[in-house]
Amino acid sequence: MTGLSAHTLRYYEKVGMLEGVSRNEQGYRAYSEADVSWVQFLVILRELDIPIREMKRYSDLRSQGPSTVHERRLMLEAHQSRVQQQMQKLSDNLGKIEGKIQYYKEMEEEVEA
């Protein structure tokens, strides 16, 4: 449901980003819908290249309740602008690569001609 392996879910729990997962009679984990949504959000953060310790920090704030909403927003905004810069950089570099590709295409045509 989240695309993460069981191993990775255990790991996320171990580092403290995933707390309060309930257990069934046999002691097996029973993930709630809320757990799944939370992990899905963690996956988004991970895909934005946010380091585990930042995700952990965010989790801790979330556990502390609504009083931390402002700080959480600041964190998200900081990463938002970081990712925007990264995308700009990727775009610039893609442009340079595109130039090289065009150059190679010309070379290939000359060889054919």
Added chain:
Amino acid sequence: MTGLSAHTLRYYEKVGMLEGVSRNEQGYRAYSEADVSWVQFLVILRELDIPIREMKRYSDLRSQGPSTVHERRLMLEAHQSRVQQQMQKLSDNLGKIEGKIQYYKEMEEEVEA
């Protein structure tokens, strides 16, 4: 000039992405302008998250001369489309984060009110 540390330049040389750097009388490396341009290109590839072994493969092709131009272009095009997809994903995820930020803003306003 490239933003890389001396250690990293040695490392790139060791893994075979940077060959034929000439030496002066004392056996010290003397990087040519061509060397610098090449390293700057490697830095672009690295910033596009191209793995070292791919960069090494590209270097090997380059060493083999103009006959490998076509294959080099294919490699660049493959990474180009991969990066484009990655940027799309980043953009999607930024949208989700933006939604959360707006939600937090509303929560903060309600607390104030």
Added chain:
DNA sequence: GTACAGCTTAGAGCGCGCTCTAATGCAACT
């Protein structure tokens, strides 16, 4: 003369984010 800065090398070490192992236990199927 000697201290210092900066180069050389092979190889060790590190931080990250998983990923896997090994030993054990429980539940269901044959």
Added chain:
DNA sequence: AGTTGCATTAGAGCGCGCTCTAAGCTGTAC
């Protein structure tokens, strides 16, 4: 009763891309 399959845990291991160490050599400044 035995086999299979999936869960549990603590902790080890891995691949990546550096990053640093240690020991030694050379040229320059004082």
